[in-house]
Amino acid sequence: MIGKISALVGVLAVSIVAGVALGPVAVPFDVTLQLLHAAITGGTVPADQAGQYHIVWDIRLPRVLLAAVVGAGLSTVGVAIQAMVRNALADPYVLGISSGASVGATAVATLGVLSGLGVYALSTGAFLTGLGATALVYITARTSRGLTPLRLVLTGTALAYGFSAVAMLLVFQAPHGEAARAAMFWLLGSLGGANWQSLPVATAVTAAGIVYLMTKARQLNALAMGDETATTLGVAVNRFRTHLFVVTAAITGVLVAVSGAVGFVGLMLPHLTRMVVGADHLKVLPLAPIAGASFLVWVDVAARMLAAPEELPLGVITAALGVPCFILLMRRKAYVFGGR
């Protein structure tokens, strides 16, 4: 287990350096390492490398780090949500957060709402409506017996259709094509807006959420066996599910605000991780975030390079990788959560 974690951390470190070096303007690996070293230790950079330094430190590194944070967060949330609603097809967006956020983001992009906030308008709009959507799902799904898995999924899915419809309406009513394009781009996920300012909140919320979930790994195992079983094992099921709801919604909301709705990561990575280490959350939870982080760093590299100088939305690439991967997964004999 320690070996697997170390290996994955190594992969992630290499991925981050590669993610910084690769792009429409390639910076050689050794130069990238030198520049990163200089930036971190406060060394000096020769004048002729100032341009490369700007690319490496101001543009690419924050973007690559944000990709890692988003990948880690979405994978972990996927793991937790799949156990929380005991549904193999659940992903971080099943509770309606991303479609709720898309309403705010499209309103900002097409109607110019919140324009006073400048570059933060899109994130703020997305976060606020995402939060509103989550609250609505929570209130609608709640019964006197707490949040039941099926009700949560059905409520989330139903409301998501409603929110998506509003977002689509906004896109089609957009006064000019460029606004609609910006909105669509956001809906499919992009890290194009990443800078050092977008990192602290996303990183802090994601890290805190991952740590919380890792301390609850055994409770998640019990919950995966069923509500009654979890109760007999001493888990206060209703309270625990409410906590999970709040934590996963907070992580998802913050990540959607900085990166849009990147699909497939939160659905696929949990399954891929379980295929390697089984269903035990004590093993899945430490690995899924590192695997998800490395994965999204490479997806973002592809997004920058495949159609350079244009950028592709992340969702297009995760889908291109995710759909075949998922079909292979389904074709495995009697695949269940973590079938080996």
Added chain:
Amino acid sequence: MRVELTGVTVQNIVEDITLHASNEVVGIVGPNGSGKSTTLRCVYRALKPDAGTVLLDGENVHKRQNIAGVLAALTQESQVEFDFTVAEVVEMGRLPHDRNPAHDSRVVSDALATVDVSHLANRSFLSLSGGERQRVLIARAVAQQPRVLVLDEPTNHLDIRHQLDVLSLARGLGVTIITVLHDLNLAASYCDRLYVLDEGRIVAHGTPAEVLVPELIAKVFHVTAHVVAHPTTGVPQLLFDQEVTP
């Protein structure tokens, strides 16, 4: 440990259930829909009764902390989709106790050995047969080191050998057991005392010999039964006529 239900009522399902069990095996029998599982669910806290109390050594289970540390249950819940290994499933029995990896893994391997499933430790739980699964779930209950064990039809889906196996095993644990059983002959063989439920009420209780009499069987189950003594153990066993009584 003593379990005591007093006046337990769940609207429209069970009414005024009063029963107790204390370091013995107590069976609950009755026709389908008579409220047996509901009664058990009140004991293992999946359900809070509308009225009445469930006490564990005098303390209300719905108020006391860490009930799972002393009370384990085998429920009817069976739709697991997560592919845990057998060892991982049994390990879950340690959840109510403070974590201590070395001690826990010893308890888990002891529990696997007790139930004779050590050879399945690394198998996928989902790949097991019904009988093996039931034994693994009992191993989980054993790993929980409870003083009270609640069993909801533990012999469901098992062949006769495994039915006997599971019940002997549970009995051999020497803890207070409350179990729902469909098979009256198994109930007579393995339980010290029985409670008979009909339409949500207790209609009889006592030793198997006191309870399992033709008049009561006819009234509650609407079948005609003959009581014979088991040739080797002497416990009452029932033989049924083919015609059901109206």
